[in-house]
Amino acid sequence: MATASRTPVLSVEHLTMRFGGLTAVSDLSFDAFPREITAIIGPNGAGKTTVFNCITGFYKPTEGRICLRHSDAKEYLLERMDDFRIAQNARVARTFQNIRLFSGMTVLENLMVAQHNKLMAASGYTIAGIFGSGHFRRTEKEAIALATAWLEKVKLIDRADDPAGDLPYGDQRRLEIARAMCTDPRLLCLDEPAAGLNPRESEELNRLLKSIRAENDVSILLIEHDMSVVMGISDPIVVLDYGQKISDGDPTHVKTDPAVIRAYLGVEDEDEDALAAKAVSEAVGGKS
Amino acid sequence: MAAQDAASARTAYDWPAILKDLAGTAIVSMLLMVPIVSYKSVITQYSLVLEARWGTVFIILGIILAARLLMHLFVWNRPPAALPAAKSSGPAKASLTDRIGPSVFPVLVAFAILLPIISGGDRRTIDLSIYILTYIMLAWGLNIVVGLAGLLDLGYVAFYAVGAYAYALLSTIYFPYWFGDGMLPWAFYITLPLAGLLAALWGVILGFPVLRLRGDYLAIVTLAFGEIIRLVLINWFSFTNGPQGITVPKATFFGLPFSAGPGGFADFFGIEHNRIYYYIFLYYVILILALVTYFVTNRLRRLPIGRAWEALREDEIACRSLGINTTNTKLTAFAIGAMFGGFAGCFFATRQGFVSPESFVFIESAIILAIVVLGGLGSQIGIVFAAIAIMGSFELFRELTIFQDYLPEGTDPVHFRMLAVGLAMVLMMRFRPRGFVTRRQPTVFLKERKAVSGDLVKEGHG
DSSP: OOOTTSOOSEEEEEEEEEETTEEEEEEEEEEEOTTOEEEEEOSTTSSHHHHHHHHTTSSOOSEEEEEEEOTTOOEEEGGGSOHHHIIIIIOEEEOOSSOOOOTTSBHHHHHHHHTHHHHHHHTTTTHHHHTTOHHHHHHHHHHHHHHHHHHHHTTOGGGTTSBGGGSOHHHHHHHHHHHHHTTOOSEEEEESTTTTOOHHHHHHHHHHHHHHHHHSSOEEEEEOSOHHHHHHHOSSEEEEETTEEEEEEOHHHHHHOHHHHHHHHOOOSHHHHHHHHHHHHHHHHTTO | OHHHHHHHHHHOOOHHHHHHHHHHHHHHHHHHHHHHTSEEEEEOSSOEEEEEOHHHHHHHHHHHHHHHHHIIIIITTSOGGGTGGGOOOSSOOOOHHHHHHHHHHHHHHHHHHHHHHHTTSOHHHHHHHHHHHHHHHHHHHHHIIIIISOOOOSOTHHHHHHHHHHHHHIIIIIHHHHHOGGGGGGHHHHHHHHHHHHHHHHHHHHHHHHTTOOHHHHHHHHHHHHHHHHHHHHHOHHHHOGGGOEEOOOOOBTTBOOOSSTTSHHHHHTOOOOTHHHHHHHHHHHHHHHHHHHHHHHHHHTSHHHHHHHHHHHOHHHHHHTTOOHHHHHHHHHHHHHHHHHHHHHHHHHHHSEEOGGGGOHHHHHHHHHHHHHHOTTOHHHHHHHHHHHHHHHHHHHHOGGGGGTSOTTOOGGGGHHHHHHHHHHHHHHHOTTOSOOOBOOSOOSSOOOOBOTTTSOOOOO
């Protein structure tokens, strides 16, 4: 799928992350392209979330280069930037494996906090805001309009004035995605967005992610265990095991790759290998 | 049916268990009382002797056992089903203080404006009101740091001290040196903004080292900062005059001194000279300063910076993932909180007419923090009630001469005020752990403004 002529939004090159003696990610390279959903899968402890933390600046990688390109050809070397600058300037947004909403603030307030930098500049770094400048009030109205649009999209408009902590689990997941999208990102990193969702909710999530891909200038990076989500929506898939890339390609290729099957099921024997391949392809392929 | 069950359950006493419990209670009570109560050391003319007080011990033991028996008979034997029925998982019910919260503020302001007239110019009432208003203002300032940004600051009194000493030093030494005597009547008005700015600067200076600290560590470093400022004030004798303090000039009414002679306030307005005018003037100054604090804070909450403070209290990592510069956000919280502390300090210096390091001890920080916690973290109205309750009760203890007869000789009811405040805090933590006003008002809304239940609001990592 990935042709040489297209420029990737994100290039991860030789990324290595060591914690003391433990190598969580080792010499990982992959690209993510605009308007595509790149999935990162792998067994527990394979280093997927570590990759996310390196991309979003929460960890500083031990080695390697992470380069983000905007459509205007501006390049950002993420491994050198502070986490909040990555979000602010390079426009990388993320969600968390264990949801991190501002639970004591309302749903709308959560989305307003996401537009902090835009509003902060409009409020003249608070000074013009105190005196209620017209420019600030207009920008705030626009921010509310953007938040409203996203709330409609994730079907939470009726709960806009409720505290975020009061929402059911599935709604909180969608709100976190909406909050990340309110920062107007070029790269959206979703850490297990389908964890804890029922099949109907994951189906809804699939639709939401597809529509985000279709309507926004954004590339999506997705960590997921739910194969119905991964196989249903991702364009390329990167498979990690013990911090190393063991396979990548489109879903049909990855599904049948013996290395992937070995990583997930841990079999060596030829016969069992073939059996397992069949079992996995039925399990994951049935839903996609 | 259920009533019958309840009745039968109530009559069926488990006597062996009750007796066992009473025996245990007696042993624990005696263990505690033998060393504390049973002997009293009495100084006679020649020696120190122990006076046995076994009678008192057994009277107290009797009271404890009787109380515990009564609890067994009438309280602890209720069927368990009767207890949790009252608790429902529906939307959090608004308590009285929550419901009256927003509407009561204009009433309070009107009352505060009319207070000098209502009190009929009573010096003590006005003095007490100035005292309480100073603490309301300080608590509103600290509320920005602790209540909104969720950073526990145990050294807030340092900024109060910076403000007070800024006024004392500028008005007595530097202004006369720079500008001569002509500036003196205006010293208060010129120093007030400077005191705020200096305190804000010190807020930033404190902010930097504590940026990466959380929880207990943050509390300890801010506590140490408060003590450092106080110790510097004591020991830097050549600059601050050390423990002897500095006598500072009184404020003037825009250049008109409150003195009896010609050219004074009374003379200018053609009224008879009365010292009470000065106190009424001070009262309105602190009222205006407090109201400025209130409205500015309220405004800031609705601006991006205020929302970022509250988001920081809720989840710092999520803030960073949304591109919020948490360093700057924390520093502005420290600086703006400190600025209001500086204003209050400048006012305090002119009201006292004297500053010394003794006024800025740790207990002041603790009281201001207690007001913020008691009022409900983040709630400005709650703080008003908490300040009146705490500072008012301090004053009340001075009045309790009626108890003098019942107390041992040489004890003053004033000595019990901290004990009473401590007890009040314990009870508060037991019954209303989130303070008087627990609900949070959202800063922006789409259709209707619904208060957020206090259970969901985090306290921050401070």
